[in-house]
Amino acid sequence: MTEAPLLEIRNLRVSFRTERGMVRAVDDLSLTIGAREIVGIVGESGSGKTMTVLAILGLIRDPNAVIEGSIRFRGRELIGLPDREMRRLRGGAIAMIFQDPMTALTPVHTIGRQIVEQIREHRGLTHRAAWDRAVALLDAVGIPRPGIVAERYPHELSGGMRQRAVIAMALSCDPALLLADEPTTALDVTVQAQILDLIRRLRTEFDSSVVLITHNLGVVAEIADAVIVMYAGRIAERAGTEALFADPWHPYTWGLLGSVPPLDGPRLMRLTSIPGLPPSLLNLPPGCPFMPRCRWRRDACLARPPLEGPPAHQAACVIAPEERPADRVQALGPLVAAR
Amino acid sequence: MSAIGPLLEAIEVTRHYTVGNSLFRKRNALVRAVDGVSLAVREGETLGLVGESGCGKSTLGRCLVRLYDLTSGQIRFEGREIGSLTRRQLRPLRSRMQMVFQDPSASLNGRRRVRDLLAEPLRVHRRGAPAAIDARVRDLLRLVGLQPDHLERFPHEFSGGQRQRIGIARALALEPRLVVADEPVSALDVSIQAQIVNLLLDLQQRLGLTYVFIAHDLSVVRQIAGRTAVMYLGALVEIGPTETVFHAPAHPYTEALISAVPVPDPRVGARRRRIVLGGDVPSPIDPPAGCRFHPRCRYATERCRMEVPVLRPLGDGREVACHYPLAG
Numbered sequence: 001m002t003e004a005p006l007l008e009i010r011n012l013r014v015s016f017r018t019e020r021g022m023v024r025a026v027d028d029l030s031l032t033i034g035a036r037e038i039v040g041i042v043g044e045s046g047s048g049k050t051m052t053v054l055a056i057l058g059l060i061r062d063p064n065a066v067i068e069g070s071i072r073f074r075g076r077e078l079i080g081l082p083d084r085e086m087r088r089l090r091g092g093a094i095a096m097i098f099q100d101p102m103t104a105l106t107p108v109h110t111i112g113r114q115i116v117e118q119i120r121e122h123r124g125l126t127h128r129a130a131w132d133r134a135v136a137l138l139d140a141v142g143i144p145r146p147g148i149v150a151e152r153y154p155h156e157l158s159g160g161m162r163q164r165a166v167i168a169m170a171l172s173c174d175p176a177l178l179l180a181d182e183p184t185t186a187l188d189v190t191v192q193a194q195i196l197d198l199i200r201r202l203r204t205e206f207d208s209s210v211v212l213i214t215h216n217l218g219v220v221a222e223i224a225d226a227v228i229v230m231y232a233g234r235i236a237e238r239a240g241t242e243a244l245f246a247d248p249w250h251p252y253t254w255g256l257l258g259s260v261p262p263l264d265g266p267r268l269m270r271l272t273s274i275p276g277l278p279p280s281l282l283n284l285p286p287g288c289p290f291m292p293r294c295r296w297r298r299d300a301c302l303a304r305p306p307l308e309g310p311p312a313h314q315a316a317c318v319i320a321p322e323e324r325p326a327d328r329v330q331a332l333g334p335l336v337a338a339r
Numbered sequence: 340m341s342a343i344g345p346l347l348e349a350i351e352v353t354r355h356y357t358v359g360n361s362l363f364r365k366r367n368a369l370v371r372a373v374d375g376v377s378l379a380v381r382e383g384e385t386l387g388l389v390g391e392s393g394c395g396k397s398t399l400g401r402c403l404v405r406l407y408d409l410t411s412g413q414i415r416f417e418g419r420e421i422g423s424l425t426r427r428q429l430r431p432l433r434s435r436m437q438m439v440f441q442d443p444s445a446s447l448n449g450r451r452r453v454r455d456l457l458a459e460p461l462r463v464h465r466r467g468a469p470a471a472i473d474a475r476v477r478d479l480l481r482l483v484g485l486q487p488d489h490l491e492r493f494p495h496e497f498s499g500g501q502r503q504r505i506g507i508a509r510a511l512a513l514e515p516r517l518v519v520a521d522e523p524v525s526a527l528d529v530s531i532q533a534q535i536v537n538l539l540l541d542l543q544q545r546l547g548l549t550y551v552f553i554a555h556d557l558s559v560v561r562q563i564a565g566r567t568a569v570m571y572l573g574a575l576v577e578i579g580p581t582e583t584v585f586h587a588p589a590h591p592y593t594e595a596l597i598s599a600v601p602v603p604d605p606r607v608g609a610r611r612r613r614i615v616l617g618g619d620v621p622s623p624i625d626p627p628a629g630c631r632f633h634p635r636c637r638y639a640t641e642r643c644r645m646e647v648p649v650l651r652p653l654g655d656g657r658e659v660a661c662h663y664p665l666a667g
Contacts, residue, residue, distance in 0.1 A: 044528035144618065158619045159392075188391035188555065190616045193599040197615060215529055218601030241605050259533035260603050261562035263585070270540070271562065273533035277498050 004075040006209050007033040007056070007177055012069035014051050014233075016062060021283045025051040027233040029069075033177070036203050038210045040224030040241070042217060042256070046278050048233035049213045053179045055079075056211075057096060058086040073177070092122040095170035099182035101162035104169065105154040111138070111165045112150030115172055122173045137168040140205070141198055160191035167198060171206060178202060181213045196223050217260055221245055229253050232279055232289035239313040249315035252290045254328045288316070296323075344418055345379035346549050347403060347436075347517055352376045352412035352422070354398050358624075368624045372398040374573035375412070377650070382516070385543065385550040387564030387581060389557060389596070393620060395573040400519045400553045404436045405429055416517070434464050434513035441522035443506035447494045453480070453505055454490040460512045479508040484538060500531035504538065511542070519551040524559060536562055557600050561585055569593045572631040573623050575650055579657025587666040589659040591636045630662070638663055 014026040026048040033039050041049045054060050056071055058078060071078040073094065078086070090096070098104060105114060115134035119125055125133065131150070138146035141164040154162055163183065170178060180199065184192040200223055202208045214220060220227050220241065227244045229237045229252065237250040248254055258272025276293040288294070291301040300318045307316045354373040373395040380386045388396045401407040403414060405421055414422040416436060421429065440446045447456055457476045466472065477487060483504040494502055503523060510518055520539070524532040536559060542548060554560050560567055561581055568578040569590065577590040588594040595614040602611065616635050621627055627634050633643040642662055650660040 044530060160619060189557070189599040190391060190595060191619075192601070193613060193615050196601070216601065217529070217603035221603045221605045222601045245603065245605050255530055257603060259529045261533075261536070261558040263558045263561060263597070263600055263602055264607075267562065267582075270537050271533035273537055274530035275534075277500070277531075278528070 004072070005032045005034050006037075006074060007031075007211075008070075008072045009052075009056070010070040010072075012052065012055060012071060013067070014048070014055050014060065015066045015068075017064040017066070018282070023281045024233050024284060025281060026055065029230075029233075029235060031228060031235075031238070033209050033211060035176070036207055036209055037226070038199070038203060038212060038224050040220035040227045041211065041213045041230060042215065042220055042227060043230035044215060044278055046232070046281060047230040049230050050181055051233075052230075053096070053181050053211065053213060056179060057090055057094065058083075088122070091118055091170075092173045093175055094177045094179065095173070095175035096179040096181070097163070097166050097170050097183045099185050101159070101166040102154065104166045105162065107154055110151050110153055111157070115150075115165075115169045118169050119172045133172065134168070137172055138165065141165075141168045141171070142194065143168070160187055160194065163187060163191075163195055164198070167195070171202070171208075174206060175208055178208050178210045179213075180210060182215070183212070184219060185214070185216070192219070199223060217245075217256060229256070232284060233281060234289065235307055235314075235316065236290065237315040237317075238307075243313050247313075248328065249309070249313065249319075249321075249324065250290075250317045251294050251296050251319070251328075253315075255293075288318075343382075345415075346382040346417065347380040347551075348413075348415040349376055349378050349399070349403060350413040350415070352399065352402055352414065353410045354395075354402050354407060355410045371573045371623050371626060373402060374623075374626075376570075376573075376575050378568055378575060378578055380517070380549060380551060382549055383543075383547055384566060385552055385564045387560035387567040388551060388553045388570065389555065389560050389567060390570035391555060391596075391620060393572075393623065394570040395623070396553050396570050397521050399570070400438070400521050400551060403551060404438055404517070404519050405432075406438065434460075435515050436517040436519070437510040437513070437515040439503075439506055439510045439518060439520040439523045441526055443499075443502040444494060446506060447502065447509070449494050452491055452493055453485075456494070456505065457508055457512055460509065464513055466513070475512070479512055482511065482542070483508045498531070499527050500534060503527065503535055507535075507538070507542070511546070514546075515548070517549045517551070519553070521553045522555070523552075525554060525556060532559065539563060557585075557597060569596065572620060572626050574631060575658075575660065576632065577657065577659045577661075578650070579653075579655070579659075583655055583657055589653055589657060589664040589666045590632075590661045591638050591665065592632045594665060595635075630660075638665075 009029060009031050012026055012029040016023045029052060043049045055067055067079055112131060112134050116130040119130040119133055135146045135150050138149055143149050143161060143164050184195050199210060202210060212224060224241050226240050228235055231252050236252045255272060255274035261271060274293050279289055286304055288301040288305050291297045296319055305316045305318050307314045309315060352373055353375050356370040356372060357367045358370055376399055390396045402409055409422050412422060413420055454476060457479050458472050461472045461475060485504055524535045552563050564581050567581045567584045569576050571592050577584060577593045584593060585597060588597055595616050598612060598614045618635055629645050630643040630648050633639040648660045648662050650658045652658050653664060
């Protein structure tokens with residue numbers, strides 16, 4: 001008998017009552033994250049990936065929100081947990097980083113003071129000890145001259161340095177789980193590479209698990225052990241990273257992969273792209289939400305496809321394995337040598 | 340290069356700003372946003388302009404179509420010097436050089452219907468009677484893949500991708516020869532980005548457009564640009580055929596930039612050698628002496644600290660500003 005997973009989400013559903021009907025932001029989402037695991041959640045705007053993270057953190061405060069299902073962290077149910085206890089977890093055992101580091105920093109205090117506050121909120125350290133720990137953390141996340149930077153205000157740092165400072169703050173209480181929502185989206189690629197290296201080190205040096213939310217398939221390929229592809233609030237496909245990129249099952253995944261121009265190899269005449277737009281989550285019709293944009297749609301898609309397959313690889317699609325086109329990732333023809 | 344010469348040419352273009360004239364800081368600082376950039380764009384080609392935030396690529400793009408004045412240098416468009424023309428003198432040229440912006444909701448007036456947004460440039464430039472303008476507006480809409488029933492709608496009723504289509508239609512209204520597109524797909528979702536990239540390529544083929552395509556996303560630039568120029572701290576470090584630049588970068592900065600792009604293929608990703616640059620881009624207020632890249636360059640020598648490398652041809656259609664180019 002193994003111990004309970006670090007995080008276990010069962011049939012999570014997040015809906016919002018609106019004047020025009022129910023908006024189902026997350027629908028029947030189940031996932032499990034083990035210790036020292038990095039899981040990527042990929043999807044476009046409105047796919048429900050951010051809402052999932054906010055639900056885990058207990059940060060959906062909208063009175064019209066209805067949250068159903070179960071979120072267990074180390075076996076303990078988080079849905080309905082009193083605010084006071086949730087606050088003790090947030091920033092402690094569960095830490096988060098967001099796309100814009102300024103959402104986590106106040107402009108009126110120095111970086112060091114903000115990290116010290118966080119440490120002392122969760123740990124009974126003296127100010128002196130907390131300050132030393134803050135400087136050590138800034139050093140650990142690759143900030144040069146950490147003692148000096150700790151005395152600086154957020155506006156005095158570059159975007160990459162700010163994001164590092166936020167990561168240092170997130171790590172200050174040895175979180176078991178780090179939730180990172182588009183942590184590198186606002187950063188340049190060379191800085192992104194630095195931050196991804198850092199997140200990778202979290203597992204080895206801090207024993208943390210990471211849920212990484214991104215729209216960037218490249219980021220996921222580089223860093224995640226497993227990937228969950230979300231569409232319209234539901235899981236379209238989930239698999240180990242290698243399997244997802246080598247043998248994707250869901251046409252939406254094919255479309256996403258085909259939408260990214262390759263960086264080497266032959267240049268494509270056209271990108272595959274996905275026609276149309278993501279659906280409105282307001283009163284989604286029954287059936288597969290991707291059906292209106294899918295080139296492989298059929299009558300069977302009018303009924304909602306369940307997430308099927310062995311635990312290691314599942315997809316919500318009726319297409320049989322033998323029907324998956326061999327060239328599905330770069331499904332379109334002629335290549336050009338030069339343009 | 341053909342005998343006719345390039346459609347657009349920048350010669351030693353410089354654009355400086357002064358900042359810091361605030362209550363607390365009396366001394367003005369000079370920001371060298373673009374510092375002596377020379378490049379040429381041939382008719383019908385796409386020149387990709389890449390670099391990280393603050394490298395001056397957007398400022399250069401705006402200088403090229405003279406939305407900004409130059410501090411010094413020249414811009415030649417259709418063989419004519421336009422770098423020192425006044426606003427009034429530029430007006431007749433405006434129809435032939437247009438811009439597409441990153442955020443179409445900021446560049447489209449939210450209180451006007453699509454019909455008026457597209458007709459406005461045609462009216463301003465007196466392109467025909469109302470009936471002719473109306474027909475042209477419908478053509479434009481079809482050209483960018485929108486429907487006639489979109490005419491009466493307002494910008495906020497569209498998705499980001501559709502709004503960018505409207506932005507493109509508006510830029511094309513006056514049949515420009517040159518379009519400078521500044522991060523036109525970076526605010527869009529991945530699947531929508533691909534649609535817009537395909538659209539821009541189709542339009543170029545159909546209308547013989549010349550593009551300057553500014554982006555920080557290197558894989559998108561590789562898809563669309565025949566040649567690519569790489570900027571760092573206000574200066575051009577490398578320019579040449581896209582395949583050459585991407586496959587065998589000659590400048591250490593280009594090499595690091597390309598190696599940093601995460602590739603959506605774990606097998607390829609594991610094979611690639613990632614060069615992680617240390618530190619941050621230095622401030623353009625006080626760029627490093629010698630080669631601007633030397634403090635972050637793993638190949639830098641004493642010479643790089645002293646001597647500014649000039650852009651020079653490598654013989655494979657490429658120019659690079661490095662004392663020790665990696666290829667060519």
